[in-house]
Structures are given as C-alpha cells and as structure tokens.
Amino acid sequence: MKILVGVKRVVDYNVKIRVKADNTGVETANVKFSMNPFDEIAVEEAVRLKEAGKVSEIIAVSLGIAQSQDTIRTALAMGADRGILVQTDVDLQPLAVAKLLKAIIDKEAPSLVLLGKQAIDDDSNQTGQMLAALLDWPQGTFASKITVTGDGIEVIREVDGGLETVALTLPALVTTDLRLNEPRYASLPNIMKAKKKQLDVITPADLGVDVTPRLTTLKVEEPPKRKAGIKVADVAELVNRLRNEAKVIP
C-alpha cells in the first residue's frame, strides 16, 4: 500500500502571532516556520503503518513557496520515502490545494491519503473534505485511531458526542486529529539520510491546475484585548449582567 501525506509549512505554534500593520495578514518575515502539527501527526501515523509492515511507500507532498522543501525534509527525516513540492508563490486556498493534490493522486495512485484535519495558520478545516469529494473517495475525518483491516481501514473519529467508528474501503482519505499519536523526534542519522532522498519540484502549471485565489481577505485584526473584571454587588446584579451584557443565559 502506498500512502500520500500532505505537509504544510506554517508559522511555528510557539510564535506569538502579530498582525501586520496594514491589516492584510499576519507578520511572517523572519518568523520561525515548522510543519503544521496535525500534519506531523499524519506523517507519524504513516511511518507507524510502514513500520508495522502495512505500507510500502510514503510520499510527502507540500504546496507553496520554495522553503516548503524544509517541511518536506522534516517529513523525510521522520520516515517518509520521497517528497513532492508543488512550488508557487501564489497564496493557496483550500480548493486550490485540493485540486493540486487530486492531480498528484491521479498520477501516484496511493491507496490512502493522510492529511492534518486543519492547518494552524488559517484553521480552514476544508482541504481534506474537498479533496475526498473531488476524488469521490470515502473519508474519515478527525481520526483518533486508524486500523488496517482486510480490504480497508477502520477509523475512529472524534465527534461532538464522543467517538464514531467508520469502516472505509480503499482508496480512502483520512484527516488526523490531535490524539491519534504523538509524533517522534527525527533521529540524527535520519536527518542526514533525508538529504539524500528524492524530492521532486513541480509547478501548478505542470499539473494543469488554476490556483488563482477565489476568496478575498478583507481585513485581519488582533482579537479584542481582555477587559478588566468587575465586582458585582449581589446575585441579582450578577444574573442581570450575565443575561443582558454577556448574554450567556436566556
């Protein structure tokens, strides 16, 4: 079985995000970037499946600027076999990403596609679902457990009410949730080996996909600053304020 894993280069989760002065986005100049944490979980799961003998090859795919190669190298150091970068300076939106991935999947024909459930930069949580629809494949989103069965996989999904188990026939798409696994640290020998693994760089044009953004961002703002607390005189005032100011009780 061949697995394709999507890895996105995002602002590191430790960085304190600052909004650009002109409100067009967040500051990214000289900020530390790393792999989207949900994608790390996807890579880890793929590597574990390979270590368990269920998978023959893992392809890590990233889409974006040239530096996304670093993110692919991280996946290769964790245990992916080869990488593909679809290089573009265009700001890619989820639909464009889904179309590009579909084009690669059409060529590579993996049995399983693993993606993070969302990226921590735009928190869209759309790519996996869009891609499954474009491929017309079964999807298991928000996975907290993946088990390979006879001819398919079983996915435990984290849903609002608890856990839902779905059985998917292959090929299938799974998006990973936080509790699926704990990603490994890359070992030093594997970091060195990763440099020698194959990494192909292609463009959206090579795949025949139009990546022109469909959505326009109007404005990006800092969340409102937390206001100082107040003391209330009695329960009546508390209830009144909760009902009429905070509007948290009817």
Place this chain on the structure above:
Amino acid sequence: MTDYIPPLRDIKFTLEHVVGLDAVAALPGNEEFTADLVDSILEEAGHMAEGILSPLNRVGDEVGARLENGVVHTAPGWREAWAALVDGGWNGLPFSTEWGGMGLPNVLNTAVHEMWQSANMAFTLCPMLTQGAVNAVRLYGSDALKALYLPKMVAGTWTGTMNLTEPQAGSDLAAVRTKAVPEGDHCRISGQKIFITYGDHDMAENIVHLVLARLPDGPPGVKGISLFVVPKFLVDASGAIGAANDVTCVSLEHKLGIHGSPTAILSFGDHGGSVGYLVGEPHRGVEYMFAMMNHARLAVGLQGLAIAERAYQQALSYARERVQGRPVGWTGDKNPGIVYHPDVRRMLLTMRCQIEAMRAIHYTAAASVDLAHGSADPVQRANAQTMVELLTPIAKGWCTEVGQTLASLGVQVHGGVGYVEETGAAQHLRDARITTIYEGTTAIQANDLINRKILKDKGAMIGAFLDQIEAQAKSLTGDDSVIGLGVAEGVTKARATVAWLVNSAGQDPRISAAAGVPTLEMMGILVGGHMLAKAVTVSRVRLASGEDPDGFYTAKIESARFYSLHILPHVHALAVAATDGAATVMRMDEASL
C-alpha cells in the same frame, strides 16, 4: 519558570557570519556538512531541547538525584530523556563513523550542546562527560579498548565519567593516592574519588569510569599517575555486560545547584580491588587527562553562555509582563511592563550583549578545534591551534564568570519574586555557581592564560591576536566608529598589560599570579568586543542591501554599541588592577586579613 526557546536566529547568524562555516565545510570528510543540513540538525536539536529537556529542568532541581539502598535514581523522566537522545543518535554527533558516530564537526556539536545546556544543564552534564570520556579512549586507548568500549560510549548506551578528585587532591593532582596494582592483563584499583559527576545513575546500562591512579613504580608527583578505564559492570570479550565491578557509590553530595546531576563519592576496591585497564602508557595519565580537559573546559565554558541565555529569556519575558509604576518619560495612558524602565533595560542589554559575545567566542573556539585537527594545510592548522589555546581559558574562565553574573542579574530583573524558587530564576543562579569552579577554577584558567599563553612566548601569540583585533576595530567607520574605538582603546590597554607582565614576571612570580584573574577578565571583555565588532561589520553589509525586515541586524549593531560603552570600559579598570594593582595583593600582612 518560562519555556526555553532555542535562539536559532542568533545561533545561525553567529555560525554563518561571525565564525564562518565555509572553512569547516571545506575540511576533508565534511562534504555532507551543508548549510541546509546544519539548519535541519539545529532545528531538531532545538526541538528536543524545547520538548524533552527543558520540561525536565524543574523536576531535576526539585526531586534531584537520590541514592536509595545503594542505587542511584535520577529524577522522573530523565531515563526516558536519555533514551531519546541515545535512540536519536545524538551522542555520536561529533565522532567518527568508524565507531558509529555521525562524523559531523565539533562546532555543530557545540551549538547543539549550547541549546541542551540552556534547556537543562544538570542533565546535559551526562552527554558532556560521556563525550569527554570518548575522547580519552579514542585518543589514547589501545585498539582492544577502543573496539570494546567506543561503540557503546559513542552511542551513549554506556556513559562516561572523569575520576580525578580525591579528598586531598583537588586542584593539586600531584596528591592523588588511588592505587593501581598490576594483575595479569588488568590492574586492581583501590581508593576513593569524590565529586564524580554522573558517577552513578540509572540512565545507562553501564558506566565507564576514567580513573587516575598510581602504579607501584610510579614516581611521586603528577608524573607518576596513570589513567585507567574502570567499568561499573565488567565486560567480556564480546562486549556483553557481566558481574558488577568493585565500585561503590558511597553517597551523593547535597549541592547548591545542579540537583539533577548525581555527584558521587565513589569507593574503588572495597572488596579486593576494582578491575581497571590501563589507558595508553603508564605514568602519562595526567597528560592524557589534560588533553581531555581542554574539551571539558570549553564544554563547561559553554554552560556559562547557556545558563545566561536561559536566565535572559526568563528575565525578558518577566520584564515584558510585569507592570510596576510609570516609567520615567512614559507618555502612554496605560503603564507598560518594567522593560520600559531604563535600568531594567540596562540590565537586559547587559545580559544580551554579553551572551552574543560569549556565543561568538565559543563557536569560534569550537570551529578552531575542527580546523586544528582536520585541516590539510599546516599553516591553517597552526593558526587554528593558536586560537584554541588563546580562547580556551577565556571561554572557560571569562564566560563562566559572566554566566554567573548574568544569572544573578536575571534574578535582579525579577525583583523579590526572583528570590522565590517558584519563579525559576533562582535555579539558574544556583546552577551557574559551579561553573567557575569545576574543570579548573577561574584562577586556574587565569594561570593558564598568563603562564602558557602570554609569558611562555613573551607575549608573541597574544600580541599577534591583538593586532588582528585592532585592525578589525579600525575598519569600523561612521556611526560604528564608537564601537571600533572602544575595542581599539582596549587593545592599547591590553598590549601595555602584556608588556608589563612579560617585564615583571621575572622579578616576582607572585605578581603575575596576582594579575591573573584581572588579566583574564580584561582579555575576555576585549575578545568579546572583537566578536561583536565582527558582527557589526556583517550587519552593516546586510543593512546596506536593505535586508532587515525584523530589525535583527539593527539590533546586533545596537547591542555592540551598548557593549562598547558599558562593558568595554571595564578593560581600563582591569588593566590598572592587573598591573599597578597586582603588587598590593600580597602587601597586607596575612594576620591583618
């Protein structure tokens, strides 16, 4: 306690632009040492510092290492952390692939260890000592000893220790009494060793002690001491671990800091003598130990830098959050953090600029070690060796003194809560306190600088370095000339001090000994200024090409400016203490002290 964030930006800047990795990358065997590999390795080492080692720093301090029923337990989580480092192949980073290492340069190992020491100094002493022990076996051990011990020690499944000190033999190794009696292919070792870092613990399957002891035919003094490998568990010819050797951990010391690091009192030979194997030739143990000690001194000096970085991050984070009063000159409506008070700013800059200077000194020394050992060009090798020799006492002596001062300033920035353990700032100060003592006190580093690096060749080697420093300083112009001037004036003072020392050494050796530490500090400050001046030159080029989106290069220049006006002027005062002041040290009658 705040989280540790690896300062990758400054680490990479210093490696690439102040030290220059090209020369190291050009060495034979370093073909794989490319900028992107360096980036990947630093990122992942930083990731481990952040994710594994830093979270264990507090528990190491609070729970510490414990000796219970003859067994030493490290703090919860430490075994797993060590296993993660071993599994990741990190211990073998600088060692030859012949022994299972990665064959990467020493300078990269230094940058990795800086982050680990910052994240958890008490923990990182274990890989530090193990790497030192690998060096001793690698350089002086017989082929049989190497084949049996090196693969495990390089991997880190067996850790290493250095056993020098005895109750009566601290800085004076001539007083070592531990005995070695030949018996077949080995010796029987008996005696007591104290202050043995990671002398016993539960993180590895075996511990390889490197022990100084006297053979029966050894002459008295340091020339009669030999070096032995004494494993905690005996090892058979196949490398399999067998019975326990006759080595007992008598107790662990209760220390001011580095509680997580077990400091053992070891008793060798309580039951007939522990089995030990001679390393190299008889009676040359101290000489071998010294070769190892140079590595250890640089490694301890690195702790000075590392602990200062950690203390700085913590102080800066607190100063930004803590609001206290209205800073003078503040015109905003809401009072900002104390970072806007000029004196807090002064303290933070005092920390920052010296951290940058120490980092550049350490990485330069580490790269010089690579060049001194690996270069095919004899001139380059000799020049690099000169740098190693000059920078070692500074990197150890000055950087640990500064590390301690800065850890103390870190507490000061916090005010009263800094003195409270829960805040975490106090731990850095307590941990830092040992660094000026072990692997040779500051005074011993000063003796090394004065006797071996200045007086031995009558100031020639250091004079040439001062010329280089001056030439670089004079290349700074315009807005930066204040930095260049500060360094150049320091050079003038340093030259005069060297001349005075060379001149007065013959008259009374006590005078040059008394001048030692002031001279060492003076040279440390000056060389630190030189490193920052080099960073200014690079930063100017970047700024001129309009490349400074986040103000990094502007900040480098401002940091150097602060250093030149706040730190470099101390050179003048220290020059007085080192020269005219030296004679006063012994003037007062001892009874009047």
